[in-house]
Amino acid sequence: MMYLAQNYTKYPLWLTIDVEELEDANFGIQPKKKLHIDYAYLIDRWIGLCSKYDIHSTAFVLGSFAKKYPHLVRKLHEAGHEIASHGMYHELIYKIPFKEWKSQTIQAKKILEDLIGKEVRGYRSPSWTLPFEKKYYSTLRAMGFYYSSSYFPFKTYMYGNTIDKKEPFAIYTEHGKITEIPIPKYILPFSGGFYMRILPFWFIRYAMQKLINKGYKPIIYTHPYELLDNLFFKYIKDVKFDMAYILTFAHSANSLQRFKMLLEIYKDR
Numbered sequence: 208m209m210y211l212a213q214n215y216t217k218y219p220l221w222l223t224i225d226v227e228e229l230e231d232a233n234f235g236i237q238p239k240k241k242l243h244i245d246y247a248y249l250i251d252r253w254i255g256l257c258s259k260y261d262i263h264s265t266a267f268v269l270g271s272f273a274k275k276y277p278h279l280v281r282k283l284h285e286a287g288h289e290i291a292s293h294g295m296y297h298e299l300i301y302k303i304p305f306k307e308w309k310s311q312t313i314q315a316k317k318i319l320e321d322l323i324g325k326e327v328r329g330y331r332s333p334s335w336t337l338p339f340e341k342k343y344y345s346t347l348r349a350m351g352f353y354y355s356s357s358y359f360p361f362k363t364y365m366y367g368n369t370i371d372k373k374e375p376f377a378i379y380t381e382h383g384k385i386t387e388i389p390i391p392k393y394i395l396p397f398s399g400g401f402y403m404r405i406l407p408f409w410f411i412r413y414a415m416q417k418l419i420n421k422g423y424k425p426i427i428y429t430h431p432y433e434l435l436d437n438l439f440f441k442y443i444k445d446v447k448f449d450m451a452y453i454l455t456f457a458h459s460a461n462s463l464q465r466f467k468m469l470l471e472i473y474k475d476r
């Protein structure tokens with residue numbers, strides 16, 4: 208277990224945040240004007256929320272975000288959150304040539320390591336699009352990644368796999384072992400993003416407890432923009448209202464609230 212995520216311990220859930228800008232979401236939302244989002248405030252909000260419950264998260268930071276807001280990445284690091292990589296530009300991996308993915312991923316890792324002065328060991332692919340193929344895992348391991356959290360056990364039009372995998376599993380490559388930590392599923396994925404916002408909370412709570420009872424440590428994941436209050440209405444005039452808008456923003460007022468409720472449920476365990 209030594210090469211698993213730095214903050215993958217004790218607490219029954221593994222808290223993760225994918226640190227990217229709202230415009231990076233691959234749903235293709237179309238802003239009518241520049242969206243002003245105060246990322247400094249949102250990162251502080253995350254640090255504050257985690258520290259209230261004395262939990263540290265793993266932050267999968269997008270390279271382009273780190274270039275724009277280096278001080279925020281350092282702040283997360285100094286507050287005890289593990290800095291891991293979310294790739295460079297949030298492109299769907301199957302849409303770019305392998306070589307380009309490789310050079311971008313190397314670049315993104317170096318940006319983070321130069322920023323925090325520490326080795327970056329974890330990787331989560333943009334929109335769960337890492338192909339489940341040995342060549343990608345072997346390349347990640349050669350770059351110096353020890354774990355990935357990119358396996359989505361539910362097939363959607365954009366990403367995902369059909370086979371369910373509940374536990375972290377090792378992939379042996381010619382460069383050594385790399386561990387994949389999959390996203391949890393109980394009938395449906397439920398532990399972050401769109402699913403966490405849309406599904407009824409009783410279901411999320413039930414699914415979470417079911418998996419914990421079986422000895423698993425469910426991942427929960429969020430994004431800085433989900434920590435905004437009333438995101439759905441906040442940008443309704445600034446962004447084209449279409450399916451992309453709904454996928455990105457629907458019920459996002461619930462997101463922070465639900466996170467708090469979950470942290471409250473598991474605070475003493």
Ligand SMILES: [Zn+2]
Pocket residue numbers: 225227293297332333334
């Ligand atoms: Zn992302």
